[in-house]
Amino acid sequence: MIKIHNLHKKFNPGTVNEVYALQGVDLDVRDGDFVTIIGTNGSGKSTLLNAVAGAFLPDEGSIVIDNREVTRKPDYARAARIARVFQNPFAGTAPAMSVAENLHIASLRGCKSYPKKGLNATRMQFYREKVAVLEMQLEDRLGDTIGTLSGGQRQALSLLMAVINPPKVLLLDEHTAALDPKSAAQVIKLTKMFIEQGKLTTLMVTHSMQQALELGNRTIMMNKGQIIDDISLTEKKQLTVDELLNKFMQIRKQEQLTPELLAELKQMYA
Amino acid sequence: MELWIGALNLGFLYALMAMGIYITFRIHDFADITVDGSFTSGAAVAAVIIIAGGNPLIALLGAFGVGLLAGATTALIHTKLNINSLLAGILVMTGLYSVNLHIMGRSNIPLLSEVTVFTQIAKFNPGLPQEIWYTIVLTGFIVIGWWLVSLFFKTDLGIAMRVTGNNPMMAGAVGRNVKMLTLLGVALANGLVALSGGLVAQYQGFADIGMGIGTVVIGLASVIIGESIIKSRSVYLRFLSVIIGSVVFRFMIAFALYIGMNPIDLKLLTAIFVLLTLIISKAVAKRPAKRESPRKILNSLRKAIFNRWSAAVVFILILILGGFLLFKSGGSHQKIKIGLVQFTDNGLLDVTRDSFLEEMHRIGYINDKNCRIYVENAHGEIPVLNTIIDKFIRDDVGLILTISTSATQAAINKVKDRPIVFATVANPFIVGAGESDSVHLANVTGVYGGVPMDRTLAIVNRFFPDRLRIGCLWDPSQANVVFNVDNLRQELRNYPQYHFEGAHASNSAEVYQAALSLVNKNIGAFVLPPDNIIYSAFDAIVKAADNRNIPIFISDVERLKDGALLALGYDYTSSGIQAAQMVARILKGTNPAQIPFEKYTKLTIGVNLNVARKIGIEVPQAVLEQATLVIDEKPVTRGEPKRLALFQFSDHSMMEECAKGVLDELKTSGVLEKYNITIERKNAQNEFTLGQSIAQDIVRRKYDFIISLSTPALQIMAQANKKIPHVFGAVTDPYRMGVADSPEKHLPQLTGVATFQPVEEGFKVMREILPRAKRVGMVWNPSEACSEACTIIAREAARKYGFELVEATVTGTSEVMDALNSVLDRGVDIFLTSGDNTVLIAIESVGEVLKKRKIPYFGNTPSDIYRGGLIAVGADYYDVGREVARVMQKVIAGADPKNIPIQDCVPIQIGVNLALAEEIGLELPESFLKRVARVRR
């Protein structure tokens, strides 16, 4: 479903702020895979997701989604297949507009927006049923603006918006990181449900080892703009959180090592 | 009633524009100021289509289209070229000015006798008063517009556009092409603005190049006022609030006029009002937001009323209404009422107004006694002009007097049912007031006249009967001005020996450049038809003409004293007087249709003989005889007070002495009393920038004589002054300063006294006292011209007297001690400082070091011995000063500095610090001591 080959991205090249965020990422995600992504801060996880979504164009390499070459396509042109939820609850919704309007524009993902009145009574009824699934007491608040919702409500809504018009690929970037534990649990529950129902190919960045192990059938670990570990479902089942954490610490130490040794270690893991 | 109805109508018309502003600024978060240009574009396109005979509705469509284009251009510049939205707007707005001029082909298109949407609407009038009928139709129109626009923003596309403005990142993520939608939004917004422009042009009866100025501000004010009245998240209510904001804004202006407030304060009032609204609505916004849905429109309207601020606005509106009713019931006296409106604060218009009022008074119409004259001024704003006229109608004036073309144009378009008399209009026919003096609109008559270019040229011809290049400057965007210039060209056909050179300036900052370009084309005279822009920068023209003594012919007598040679124009008091007489005839019952237009009867001709003398032109006797005004200030006679500037660069002791010499000599010679001269001392405090300012000030304030002391003072003064007689002194070598090549060949305005430092004399003394000394050390700053001159002489003299010169250079005082040490390390028997100011500043420290090392310190300023020097062989600057004063006396007596050669004056003076000599163990021969003039013991 997603084929990434030798992806490179430098931000602000040639300046003092130059960041080499992706340094040759190769990744092959099969249809229906649910991949969790872990890695240290600044390792390039979000950058990878952004690259897939088309928020910027890569310097080098290729991205193929659903057998379509999309490397040089802008975000809106890829949106028919890709939906995403951002880490920041404020980023994924239009705060000055109503819940219904947000849902409506999200359900138009991949379609043209014509000057016709699409938000009619039947659609409203449809959205009301949909938000009921979230169990966030949003059923009677379709007319309210997003700005009046709590972070948890927004993030649940963002998730609903991402799947309301089922995408091929779902990108989740630490979408529970800013939530309180209760809301986070609810959002994770919904995430699982939506992914199972829609059989969505998913990339999910998380900082919770627990989530990384429990969710999905595959976990990849990123460091310094590269994928340095790829843990399969069988492997995951044996791994405990502590072991995974150890692995993580190891990488931390590895950062002191030379690139050659790093490559060796990588082979070892592979 | 008309005042408020008119304000309501204008509010509706401008509401479309405000809705456009709302779309860019609020929905798209795009600070777009293209609208200042696109508003005019809409008016321009609509007007052009209408005068070409097009359907007025097509004209509106065209206006909408040109707005779309303008907006799309801005958005493309922003999205494609990644240029800041504000900048993109400024660029397009600026460019549109030219485009609009091209579309219109002139700066003003009257639509008076054309078929407009309003004449069409008027046809269906069931018999209501015109403005009220308009209100009814406009209400319907604006409701439809409101509904359409709101509906649009509820469609899928509209929602997508709103999302784009609200959260572009999310919009991209859900598949919206952000750039495309931004383009659409900005284009649509400008389309609405231009549509509004097209409507306003048809309503007021003309399109004008300046119509759009301030559109952004008016639009934003409307948006903000609206938002403060209705706070809602509903799209419908938000656009409604914008419409209400636009109407309230117009009501504010009407109210200000109603209570007699000077419209000049209106802008300040608007600014304060908007600021207050912003502050208060910010405070209100902090409260938690209320729930709202489109179905609860009525509900939220009710809530909105309870909002404190909106309550205040409603209260004001009620007050206005109440006041109006009160006034209406109480104000129905049977007096004659006249409304007088002038367009701007312009000298001619003011003269017309005042002479009108005076003449009215003289012939028996006394304000507030047997008549009431409402005097209003639109301060250059066309919408205000309309509101003033509405106010006149509301006040039920019996007659309207319009001063200026714009005021006349606005009035004759609006008012058909009562007489209008115009005054100070260059050409009433181009605005559609009539076809000829006797065939004209039935309710309109007045006084007019272009500038009599034929008579101006006849006078120019008296001065220059032969070939002449005539330079003319004008602002092409003013219809009147273009008319006058065309007129001038027309008349020039009668003078084949004259050649016309033209230049444009569209604002006063461009005038100087344009005038210079004409001067460089070798014009022989400026002939300037009246033009506010050009005349406002008249000084710049005088300046440009000054270099080549080019005479200036103008049409405004007021400007004569500012440097024009001749002014020929109508006496605008006659415009007011003739208008008053017309008004009197109408008030006595004559039908204005029966009163032909009149041209001004009185002409004024002014001559400035001072200018004539200055540029060396003889004024023909015939011109003098015609002149109604002659400016002639005879050149100042001997007895009149004169001022002499004594400019010294610093209060260095040498200069103080020199100045003292100058003052003593001038005082004792009696020249000051004889010629009634006062001396003012100026001191640059050793600062070049200060020196330059002082010099410029001396020139600007036209001192009669200048004395400069020291080299920098000479340099600065020679740079700044080319005219005032200038005598310099305390200068070592004027021939290296660029002011003179030889004593006879020097700048014409200056002469003076050169005092070469007696450097050689110094070396002679060194040899005399220290027969065995070999090496002379010296520190100097090569950037000091005077010091360099001395060093060159010193090298020569050192060789002559058998010394070796050990030099070190510095660039500033801070380096002096290091340089001194380096010189001392190389081993010297004597140290010399020859007038180097950098070293002189540190002379005490230098003296201290040399004293410790027991090295004799030679200087060349006698006063050096008081500050650390041992022996000084120099010029006596007191004597130099007296010599300078003697040269000045010749100049005061009338000699031209040009003819006075520069003289050398080096009165040698030797000073010795005996105490120091003793301390370092130096014995001085008696023969030498006898020659010493100054001794420090």
Ligand SMILES: Nc1ncnc2c1ncn2[C@@H]1O[C@H](COP(=O)(O)OP(=O)(O)OP(=O)(O)O)[C@@H](O)[C@H]1O
């Ligand atoms: N738009 C950008 N411009 C410049 N630098 C960027 C940009 N986006 C990311 N970076 C840089 O690229 C590197 C990788 O960032 P990224 O956000 O992908 O890390 P991450 O793995 O998601 O980290 P975190 O766990 O903290 O979210 C960081 O150094 C970051 O500063």
Ligand SMILES: [Mg+2]
């Ligand atoms: Mg991240």
